[in-house]
Amino acid sequence: MVDTKANSGKLLDIRNLRIEAMVYPPGEAPKTITLVHDVSLTLEKGKVLGLIGESGAGKSTIGLSSMAYGRGGVRITGGEVILNGRDILKAGPKGVRALRGREVCYVAQSAAAAFNPAHKLIDQVVEAAMLHGTATRAEAEKRAVALFKKLSLPNPETIGERYPHQVSGGQLQRVMTAMALCSEPDLIVFDEPTTALDVTTQIDVLAAIKDAIRDTHVAALYITHDLAVVAQVSDEIMVLRHGRLVEWGGTRQIIKEPRQEYTNALVSVHEIEHKEQQPGTTPFLSVKNVTAAYGGGHVKVLKNVSVDIYPAQTLAVVGESGSGKSTLARAITGLLPPAEGTVTFDGRPLANRLADRPKEDLRQLQMIYQMADVAMNPRQTVGTIIGRPLEFYFGMRGRERDKRVAELLDEIEMGKGFVDRYPAELSGGQKQRVCIARSLAAKPKLIICDEVTSALDPLVAHGILKLLLDLQQHEKVAYLFITHDLATVKSIADSIAVMYRGEVVRYGSKSKVLTPPFDAYTDLLLSSVPEMEIGWLEKAIKGRRMESAGN
Amino acid sequence: MSSPILRLVAQRVLLGLVLLLAVSVLIFAGTQILPGDVAQAILGQSATPEALANLREQLGLNDPAWLRYVHWLWGILHGDFGTAQSSGLDIATSISTRLKNTLFLAACAAIVAVPLAIILGLIAVRYRNGFVDKLISGLALASTSFPEFFIGYVLIFVFAVHWQIFPSISTVDDSTPFLERLQAVVLPATALTLVVLAHMMRMTRAAILNVMQSAYIETAELKGLKPFDIIRKHAFPNAIAPVVNVVMLNLAYLIVGVVVVEVIFVYPGMGQYLVDHVAKRDVPVVQAVGLIFAAVYITLNIVADIAAIVANPRLRHPK
Incomplete structure (x- = not known):
């Protein structure tokens, strides 16, 4: 948007990027380690590139380098990051500030932590657009409300008046996406935007992000460790490991015909054959009609739960x-004494209190x-x-x-x-x-x-x-x-x-x-698990019978 | 503003009142167990036993302690602090002018010290671990480390003796016009400012640095905000609670802890009044001043608590 030089539609061109950090291992002298080794990538306007790998693969570090940003003690020590035709590593503090929030925006993993608890959402959403002078306050707010609508947030007109703690995690993640889109950037860095969400909420946010990317023609770097997720939104996928490039190719090629062994391992990771054992005759632990509550019985978190566990x-x-789920564990261990019901162990009741x-x-x-x-x-x-x-x-x-x-x-x-x-x-x-x-x-x-x-x-x-x-x-x-x-x-x-x-x-x-047949909730739960298949997201959204509780 | 905030604030105020009552019991009990007899103190060693007995009867010293406490408290609730034994003057009247003077001096010092400390704190964070940060911290710490009487005499030497721009003696009375009064307190207020500055500045710096670790600071950085704007707009609002707390503690100090500075500059405030009457074993005055000081501390701490409650968006805007 800023300039459309004749650079063949290339928005971002990272060449031989090298990133280092100081680490302080316990009991040893501080030393410099290299997080990213000579990684190069290019991204065209309006395209989505998925960066995938385990933790420590350098995904986020590479993503943030497109904003010339190094988290903590991280330093970019080599290579070039060419954005809209110029090397932003040579831009200086002022030049870097001018592009952050204007040409490139960032969506963090935990929107709940990434929003300032002291300010209203709308003030934070329009902040970057106003700072960079791309819109007046009124224009920016209008744009924000339109984005809230597009991201199917409830009450798009008024949700901005709320504070972060008044909005659920899935909704905050969408507000953060709206915040990134509000200054109409050329590129958005999505850093594990759905990882912290429930599987049933993740699918909604994923669909909202995908629609927003399609409608606004913004380019994106989509960072995640979940290959099934990235397969839904990316045009291309780059697999990273220990800060080095493993494989880079079209989405279909990566998930269907991976060329590297490591990629293959990632693709097939979920499958463990486990043959179900038939329950024995007598369970050793029985939870019978347990009801438990917090706050002196006011907030019931377990209602009449009965399960058996066999040796x-x-x-x-x-x-x-x-x-x-966790409350059930707390009730069984006695950390939260059940208000009603019993836990039997080896045929005798367990004391309620730990x-x-x-x-x-x-x-x-x-x-x-x-x-x-x-x-x-x-x-x-x-x-x-x-x-x-x-x-x-x-x-x-x-x-x-x-x-x-x-x-x-x-x-x-x-x-x-x-x-x-x-x-x-x-x-x-x-x-x-x-x-x-x-x-x-x-x-x-x-x-x-x-x-x-x-x-x-x-x-x-x-x-x-x-x-x-x-x-x-x-x-x-x-x-x-x-x-x-x-x-x-x-x-x-x-x-x-x-x-x-x-x-x-x-x-x-x-x-x-x-x-099958499933009840409505189990169906929702099962159908929300991302599958490593192109077009799964659209199919899953269409086939749903109920909304997730996160909305 | 909805009920949770009101309830919390009401709770704090009520708690403050209970605390004040408890302090009044302590002050009364404390002065009771001091050795010595009030009647003896008034009449001197040569008094006859009859005269002593009469005076005791007159002062109600033969009543049980709890009854005297109730009388004392009842009087205070009606603005009657009793009379000073040493001078026979009404305590309430003497205190009111002196309290006014003390509050004036404290206000002058606070108006300079609080904003200065906070701004210096913000600047220190902006240039953290750099030269400016170390300079600010170093100077502030040095000024706090010098005893206040030393700072007081240095100020007198430089500004009153050497350059002769401000008076060395800050005596004021009711008829002193405002501007003259202001001129009189410049040196003591400066001394006080230097004493309390570092504490507030360091706390502001620490509280904001703590907030600077948060993910939303990174968000602000990635929006392209200038470093100082990030501190001012995104970090400071979340650091208000600890900062207000330490500011209030220092304000309380400015009111009740200024004895030394008042004595050096011969300023007719509460501190000097208290010291004079402690020396004379004037129990009613000591009780009255003690209670007022306690009330100041408790009130300012309630204000800090309430400010922290109101500053918290989770309490201000419940789900």
């Missing part, structure tokens, strides 16, 4: 955020969490962390304990070398493995896994799921597996409970739950 089997609990349960009951139920790094004491070594339940439950000391720790490390495929490491020295997947070893150390009958793979990259998550399945075979441990990800459910579950607004809406063996 050495997996019950998966699925549903969107706020459906009561404080009333004997140590033996505590040992039998262990938990693993989504955020492995905050679930461990950063000042303790892996050996201390895994050894703690051995001391606490079994009174093991000294050599006996160390031997058991070594065995457990072996079971999680990590080896003895890790005993003296601190959590900060481990990767995300390794941290989660240590958490698994810690819960196994107690030799429990049941491990409650609360979104344990949600924060991990697909390939790493894949490894964790495989490990969990192996451990189930060896240790005969049962899992209560809480997740919002249906692909994970298919890989690990023997039976499934679908939760919606505090109630179990569908419950039974995996094959039964996943076989």
Whole structure:
């Protein structure tokens, strides 16, 4: 829009980009590491390029380089970023400010954090357009309302008067897209815009973004780790790994005929064959008509929930955020004593409150969490962390304990070398493995896994799921597996409970739950999971029977 | 404005009143356990036992302590702080002029110190870890680290003795016209400003730096805003609560903690009044001044609390 020189429709041309950062590893001298190695890409006007890879692949870093921005201590040390015919790395602070929010806009992963809580939405949406003088306040507001409408936000005329905390996550993500479009840029960088959303909300936001891109002819860099998502919106896909280009091609070619082994691994990552086990005769843990509430009984978050767990089997609990999945886990562990109903374990009722349960009951139920790094004491070594339940439950000391720790490390495929490491020295997947070893150390009958793979990259998550399945075979441990990800459910579950607004809406063996006819909510949930197929999004939107709760 | 805010504010005010009542009990009890006898103190060592007994009866010293407390509190609620033992003057009248003087001095210092501290804080954040930031922090810390009497005498030496532009003695009375009064407090107000500046500046800087880590600051940066506009428009509104808190603490200090500066500049304020009467063991005056100081502290802290509540959009605009 700014200038239409005869540059053959090329909007962005990144040449041999090199990006470095200072890191401060614990116990070592600070050093410079290279995040992006000589990556080049070009983007034509109105086209969408998907950048895909695991965390640490340099996707966001490359995306932000199109705004000459380096997050934290990140520095662009080599190459050229040519936007609209000029190298913006040589533009100087003033020149860079002139293009940010004008030629290139940014949509962040968490809109909830990216909006300023102190200002109304409309003030933030029109800010860039007014700052760069592309519109007067009145014009910008008119444009914003039109964009709110296009992104199918409720009450487009008045939603701008609200503050960020008054709007749901899915809606905020769309408002952020409107904010990016409001200054009519040439390029938008979408940085994992739907990753933090529920699967049922994600599909709406994805469709809204896709329509907006089509109607405004803006070009986009779409950054995500989910290949199925990026396949819906991109013209081309670039696969990155460790800051290097792996493969770059048309969307169809990448997902149908990947040329590189790594791309192939990404494409086929979701498939683990897991044969469903028939439920045994008697469950060892029964949740009967449990109702639980927060705020002294005012906010009911679990309504009359009943599920059974059989020895050495997996019950998966699925549903969107706020459906009561984690609350069910809290009720079973006694962290949130149920208001009504009982939890029976081995034929006897468990005390409602955690404080009333004997140590033996505590040992039998262990938990693993989504955020492995905050679930461990950063000042303790892996050996201390895994050894703690051995001391606490079994009174093991000294050599006996160390031997058991070594065995457990072996079971999680990590080896003895890790005993003296601190959590900060481990990767995300390794941290989660240590958490698994810690819960196994107690030799429990049941491990409650609360979104344990949600924060991990697909390939790493894949490894964790495989490990969990192996451990189930060896240790005969049962899992209560809480997740919002249906692909994970298919890989690990023997039976499934679908939760919606505090109630179990569908419950039974995996094959039964996943076989039609479906109830409306399960149908919505299943049909919202992105499939690696071009045109899936349009088909899915058309075939839907109900709106998601996020709206 | 809807009910949650009103409820929270009402809660704070009520809590403040309860606290003030508790403080009044403490002050009264504290002065009761001090050694010495009021009648003895008034009449001196040579008084006859009869005269002492009469005076005790007259002053109500034979009543139980709780009854005397109720009388004392009842009087204060009606604006009667009793009479000073040392001079026989009505405490309320003496205090009112002195409180006015103290508030005037505090206001003069605050009008300069608060905006200056906040602006310096903003500038320090803008040039964080650079030369300007270090210069501001260094000077502010140095000015706070010098004892206030030292700053006071340096100011007197430079501006009153050497250049002779301001008076070294800040004595004022009711008939002093406003401009002269202003001229009189320039030096003490400057000394006070230098004392409280650093605390507020450092807190502003720290609170804003904390907010600068937020994702929405990155959003503002990527909109192309100038660094100072980002701090002013996007960071400062979210740092108001801690800043107001420390500002209020310093305002309270300006009112109740200025004893030394008042003495140096011979300024007839509350601090000097209190010190004089502590020396004379004048219990009613000490009680009255103590209660007023407590009220100032509590009120300013309530104001800080309320400001923090009102500054929070989540409370101002509930879902």
